[in-house]
Amino acid sequence: MDDLDRRIIMATQEGLPLTLRPYDDVAKTVDADPADVIERMKRMLDQGIIRRVGVVPNHYALGYRGNGMTVWDVPDDRIQELGRKVGALDYVSHCYHRPRHLPHWPYNLFCMVHGKDRQSVEEQTARIAAILGNTARDHRILFSTRILKKSGLRLVA
Amino acid sequence: MMDDLEKRMIDGFQRDLPLVERPYAEIAKKLGVEEDDVIEALKVLKENGTLSRVGAVFKPNTVGESTLAAMAVDQDRLEEVAAIVSNFDEVNHNYEREHRLNLWFVIASAEKGGVDSVLEQIQKMTGIKVLNLPMLEDYHLDLGFDLRWT
Numbered sequence: 001m002d003d004l005d006r007r008i009i010m011a012t013q014e015g016l017p018l019t020l021r022p023y024d025d026v027a028k029t030v031d032a033d034p035a036d037v038i039e040r041m042k043r044m045l046d047q048g049i050i051r052r053v054g055v056v057p058n059h060y061a062l063g064y065r066g067n068g069m070t071v072w073d074v075p076d077d078r079i080q081e082l083g084r085k086v087g088a089l090d091y092v093s094h095c096y097h098r099p100r101h102l103p104h105w106p107y108n109l110f111c112m113v114h115g116k117d118r119q120s121v122e123e124q125t126a127r128i129a130a131i132l133g134n135t136a137r138d139h140r141i142l143f144s145t146r147i148l149k150k151s152g153l154r155l156v157a
Numbered sequence: 158m159m160d161d162l163e164k165r166m167i168d169g170f171q172r173d174l175p176l177v178e179r180p181y182a183e184i185a186k187k188l189g190v191e192e193d194d195v196i197e198a199l200k201v202l203k204e205n206g207t208l209s210r211v212g213a214v215f216k217p218n219t220v221g222e223s224t225l226a227a228m229a230v231d232q233d234r235l236e237e238v239a240a241i242v243s244n245f246d247e248v249n250h251n252y253e254r255e256h257r258l259n260l261w262f263v264i265a266s267a268e269k270g271g272v273d274s275v276l277e278q279i280q281k282m283t284g285i286k287v288l289n290l291p292m293l294e295d296y297h298l299d300l301g302f303d304l305r306w307t
């Protein structure tokens with residue numbers, strides 16, 4: 001990845017312009033040729049740096065009011081296999097390995113579960129628990145009670 | 158309520174916006190409408206908050222760095238502490254959650270050391286320990302979100 005790739009990421013992370021030729025506008029911002037911007041974005045898509053290009057819905061606005069951060073304590077030597085299983089479920093939007101902070105925070109697998117309401121999040125969490133079986137020593141659902149700030153992931157230079 | 162065109166765009170184009178000069182014309186062609194209608198509808202959905210954005214979803218930490226952070230804040234200080242945290246431009250999500258650790262936020266910075274600096278400043282300004290939970294590995298294949306219209 002070079003400097004132009006980085007500039008393209010910075011210029012598009014909050015979305016593409018809704019204009020007839022959005023990549024022309026991006027090209028102007030990053031001072032490059034539009035065809036080059038498109039080629040580089042295709043390459044980043046192939047490399048997995050870009051996961052997808054499309055409309056990015058806001059779950060909450062679409063009625064998915066239940067938002068549970070589920071956290072699990074699973075053995076470190078099995079977390080990759082288990083994480084991939086859970087990460088593939090369609091109601092899980094993020095699934096990450098994060099460090100424990102013992103003794104108070106034993107959880108190392110974080111999976112964001114979205115549902116229409118609290119009950120559906122609880123049901124989906126029970127399904128994850130069934131998949132993990134007794135490999136999960138403990139888990140919790142941390143429901144969000146208030147959104148205090150949400151500006152979309154963006155980098156600040 | 159969303160109209161049919163809006164629903165079809167959200168259903169069909171979470172991962173298939175073609176990387177071409179006029180991507181919205183491609184959506185229009187597939188849905189049998191005009192390019193201007195697509196652009197107008199996307200503007201409406203963005204303005205009313207249904208869409209976060211239209212564009213690329215990047216793999217985390219490709220450029221810059223980010224982390225998830227948590228704090229245990231007494232209820233009577235929550236407003237004050239939440240305001241301090243949200244005030245940082247580097248903080249882009251900040252949620253109150255049901256746990257002793259009740260304040261959860263994401264910090265992202267394009268600059269090396271930017272995340273650590275914000276963590277330190279928040280600790281210093283609030284006097285409360287901040288738990289740093291950076292991503293070690295990502296297991297989610299982001300294929301978009303399968304919506305079930307009701």
